[in-house]
Amino acid sequence: MARTLDADYLVVGAGAMGMAFTDALVDHADVRVALVDRRHGVSGHWLEAYPFVRLHQASAFYGVPSTLMGGGQLQHRGPEEGLQERATQSEICAYYARMLDRMVESGKVEFLPNSEYVGDRTVVSHVSGERFEVRERCRIVNAHYLAPSIPAEKPPPFDVVGGARVVPVNSLARLDVAPSQYVVVGSGKTATDACIWLLDRGVDPDAICWVRPRDPWMMNRAVVQPDPAVFTGMAADTMEAASASRSLEELFLRLEEAGIMLRIDRAVMPTMAKAPTLAVWELEKLRTLENVVRRGHLTSVDRGKLNFADESVNVANDAVVVHCAADGLKYPELVPVWRPQDITLQAIRAGFPCFGAAVVGYVEATRQDDHDKNRLCPPTGFPNSKADWARMNLRGTQAVMSFMSEPDIKDWSSRVAINPARIPPGHPGSPALDDARERLAANVGPALAKLAELAGAP
Secondary structure: OOEEEOOOEEEEOOOHHHHHHHHHHHHHOOOOEEEEOOOOOOOHHHHHOOOOOEOOOOHHHOOEOOEOOOOOOEOOOOOOOOOEOOOEHHHHHHHHHHHHHHHHHOOOEEEEOOEEEEEOOEEEEOOOOOEEEEOOOOEEEEOOOOOOOOHHHOOOOOEEOOOOEEEEHHHHHHOOOOOOOEEEEOOOHHHHHHHHHHHHOOOOHHHEEEEOOOOEEEEEHHHOOOOHHHHHHHHHHHHHHHHHOOOHHHHHHHHHHOOOEEEOOOOOOOOEOOOOEEOHHHHHHHOOOOOEEOOOOOOEEEOOEEEOOOOEEEOOOOOEEEEOOOOOOOOOOOOOOEOOOOEEOOOOOOOOHHHHHHHHHHHHHHOOOHHHHHHHOOOOOOOOOHHHHHHHHHHHHHHHHHHOOOHHHHHHHOOOOOOOOOOOOOOOOOHHHHHHHHHHHHHHHHHHHHHHHHHOOO
16 A cells, blocks of 8 residues: 655655755745655765766856855865866765755655656655655656766667677776776767876876767866856857857857867867866867777777777777767757646756756745746756757746846845856956946847857747
């Protein structure tokens, strides 16, 4: 017999977005939440991430709205001296464990780990087999609609034959015998992390083969910082570049010239624009890798051979092939966040899913009409191509203009560290910030019109 949960909301997924939504909701409404996750704890995919991973953005931009992740400190040594701190995997997981304790201690949240939502308002424990149900009045919150795939939990998207040695990136830190060659497969942040980790541990650049199906555009971490003058300056530069561009290629080249976008090989025009942040020191290390294979996606790996659709490439017989090719970002259909059957968490502003989920939680706590909520929080999606990136920034800017037109949301978001564009109450301001705000205001209208044109969006 199933136990009935005393809950007003059933939040399915205790990763970054589910936690941010729940935190904002319970802090602004007298409600009870049942929080469910298939893993043994909160933190989502971070529980299974490779051990040398760090946030690619500042810690201050990640987490839940009530509590700053880390100390909001600048790094005082190392290659990123002067930039905001970035949390490690263990720090991220410890932070979310503390946030769960806070929620549970409030008496408003019950956590069901190792459990699966099976539909029909029913949750089943993977461990005990116990079944739980929620009443009809309980709203279902889909917090795993955008849940990423990671190499630790997904097999490589190519065949492995002939005794080839293929390992997920998680296993890289646990090798006990060094091969004569490493083959890193993937184009995104995980692959760049793997390459830099190998180089930092003394692997010769010539001993690394990088299979890069598509070249990526990445954002310069130095301009994606919590300092209002820096972040607003980046936004103003982006809008200026967009308003002056006649094509997507010209837009990205202008962004590169402005120091916003980075590409590894300046002789190649990237086609991928998921745009995680990258530091200049990382870029310099990646540019030491000359054995880059651009033959599309791997079809199979054999001992001593990489097979593509039209040809093969020889590698060392003892090569370790590092699988970094899981499709981290997801691109499902955009749907209204509020629907009769559920609340579906999606990106609400460009590039910062934790803040978007927190906005949805705050709006859910403070508004009654679902139509009005959807007006305030239209979904933006994640980018893959250059056109996607333009479309995301168009939609994301429009969404920010929508919800920031509400005085209470504007006031709340100015006090929330995970809001990347916030100017905190009492901020002293500066000539640089004044200039950035003026340029942003002057260019945002023309830029949105041009982004819509370039992206083929209404």
